Amino acid sequence: MSKVAVVTGGTRGIGAAISKALHADGYRVAAVYAGNDDAASAFQQATGIAVYKWDVSNFEACATGLIRVTEELGPVDILVNNAGITRDSMLHRMTLEQWQAVINTNLNSLFNMTRPVLEGMRSRGFGRIINISSINGQKGQIGQANYSAAKAGDIGFTKALAQESAKKGITVNAICPGYTATDMVRAMPQDVLEKSILSQIPVGRLGEPEEIARCVQFLASEQAGFITGSTLTVNGGQYLS
Numbered sequence: 037m038s039k040v041a042v043v044t045g046g047t048r049g050i051g052a053a054i055s056k057a058l059h060a061d062g063y064r065v066a067a068v069y070a071g072n073d074d075a076a077s078a079f080q081q082a083t084g085i086a087v088y089k090w091d092v093s094n095f096e097a098c099a100t101g102l103i104r105v106t107e108e109l110g111p112v113d114i115l116v117n118n119a120g121i122t123r124d125s126m127l128h129r130m131t132l133e134q135w136q137a138v139i140n141t142n143l144n145s146l147f148n149m150t151r152p153v154l155e156g157m158r159s160r161g162f163g164r165i166i167n168i169s170s171i172n173g174q175k176g177q178i179g180q181a182n183y184s185a186a187k188a189g190d191i192g193f194t195k196a197l198a199q200e201s202a203k204k205g206i207t208v209n210a211i212c213p214g215y216t217a218t219d220m221v222r223a224m225p226q227d228v229l230e231k232s233i234l235s236q237i238p239v240g241r242l243g244e245p246e247e248i249a250r251c252v253q254f255l256a257s258e259q260a261g262f263i264t265g266s267t268l269t270v271n272g273g274q275y276l277s
Contacts, residue, residue: 040110041256042102044068044092044149045119047079049218050168053245054116054252059085061253063114066105068092070119092119093140098148111160112153114256117146117190118168120183127181135182142186146193154201163206164256167194168248171214171271187212191267198265207264209255214271216243238273 041058045051046067055067067087069076076087086109090101105112120142123134146167157163172180173187191210198208215221215233221242224233234240251268254260269277 037110038062038064039113040064040066040105041114041116042066042068042105042112042149042153043116043118044145045070046085046116047076047087048072049220050213050216050245050248051116051118052079053249054118055079055085056083057246057249057253058114058116058256059083061256063256064109066109068101068119092145092148093137095148095151098145099152102149102152106156111156113157113160113162114164114166115149115153116166116168116252116256117149119145120168120170120187122180122183124179124183126179130182138182139186142183143189143193146190150197154206157206158201158204161205163201163204164260165194165197165201165206165208166252166255167191167208167210169194169210169212169267171212171269171275174212174267174269174277175275194267195265202264207255207260209260209263209265210267211248211251211255212267212269212271213248214243214269214274216245216248218245236274237271241272243270243272 041063043051043055046055047069055065059065065085067085080087088101090097123138167190169190170187172184176184194208194210
């Protein structure tokens, strides 16, 4: 029986590319989304991938949603924590709501999603947990103290859980994408994109969502069983760590 993969933020952008790539590899994929019903419906109709709606910042919603996934698709073998939001502001102007919203969705969601599936992975002796962090969790970014803190926290979570889980056949890794050609990035004014972003990327272009998805495909595979606690940097050479 094929393995079950759950992808949060799985119906748009990088998450959609990950969901489609894992589906193409034969996984039974659950693509989780939070709010855009039209996009999720269109994604499901186009791909045949099952979609599930819940708020990953809410622990009870995650626990309930994952029970439904398990009942309908089977126990979760692969978890891709991809969901993320931005609420950018310089810290001296940032509101508590902006801080908490980003921390809750981008960092606390890793606990909310991982805790309900981890014991099952441990008992079965297999699991793949892949956390999508960010270049800005590695280097920081002006106006993103909340986002950078959350994404740096994702990396720390990855390293700690990898050490806890290795003997149980579970690998835990992080991927740090650089600027990627999603709708959000492409919506930037062209002059800002060229002067402020592309000029800093040595390969001279944005990443493609499918390039991030291929990294997930590898880390989810049996071939990546000796890789855990690692951070895979995918940013065109913009930041080297």
